[in-house]
């Protein structure tokens with residue numbers, strides 16, 4: 001059973017216990033461009049207490065650099081080397097784990113942030129934000145020229161997803177021998193400031209269905225994301241806590257990495273999913289309504 005945090009003493013004890021804090025972003029720190037109440041103060045408090053702060057997001061629409069800009073615009077202190085996004089982890093996976101040969105490239109379904117991370121890792125790509133693919137014209141297989149150097153299809157959240165992109169991806173995956181199918185993450189939904197929208201998993205779902213094949217998924221809960229963090233940051237799992245709003249990504253990710261987990265209820269997961277009669281089998285160590293609740297920890301030091 002999860003421990004429900006409520007008193008200022010509960011929050012103080014958690015702060016004392018954990019040295020490394022991994023924060024999910026959408027649904028924990030913000031919803032779209034709207035900050036969660038108290039997030040700035042709580043992050044400030046953790047930094048004051050010399051905690052290590054990391055941001056671990058499945059949202060692949062932004063690169064680490066563009067996340068830094070978002071943090072700056074929202075007035076939240078963050079440094080590029082603290083930010084781990086699934087776009088970055090995907091680019092690192094392709095360049096350093098898959099070792100994509102220099103003469104090969106990937107076909108991208110995704111946005112500018114994913115392209116930026118691929119460029120930074122020296123991965124050549126086609127598709128993505130190319131205006132030629134951003135069309136509502138019917139796709140013509142007759143006039144399509146298959147690029148034999150495409151060795152992987154990478155799919156992330158793409159708010160301009162269309163039939164042309166899906167068809168091209170399908171052609172590469174079925175006609176280029178050995179072409180790999182990689183997704184940045186599989187979140188079924190995305191918590192915008194105004195409510196839920198289809199997530200990256202929903203964007204790649206038509207391809208999975210058409211191919212009858214599961215992709216390699218890089219983001220939480222996959223170990224690939226954790227390996228990417230471990231390659232750069234040293235942390236002791238027993239004094240690390242993962243704070244997230246989704247059970248099957250954030251909380252599973254934390255559990256797989258052997259770190260403690262805290263669920264907040266400002267994003268995807270509702271209270272009934274953790275406490276109701278049909279509660280999920282994924283049980284976080286701690287639950288609180290919002291990250292802002294940690295502000296009350298300051299009260300116990302007054």
Ligand SMILES: C[C@H](OP(=O)(O)O)C(=O)O
Pocket residue numbers: 024025026027056057058059060157185187189190191199200
């Ligand atoms: C919602 C998720 O981002 P995260 O919650 O991991 O920051 C995503 O954009 O798929």
Ligand SMILES: [Mg+2]
Pocket residue numbers: 024025026027028244245246267
């Ligand atoms: Mg989230």
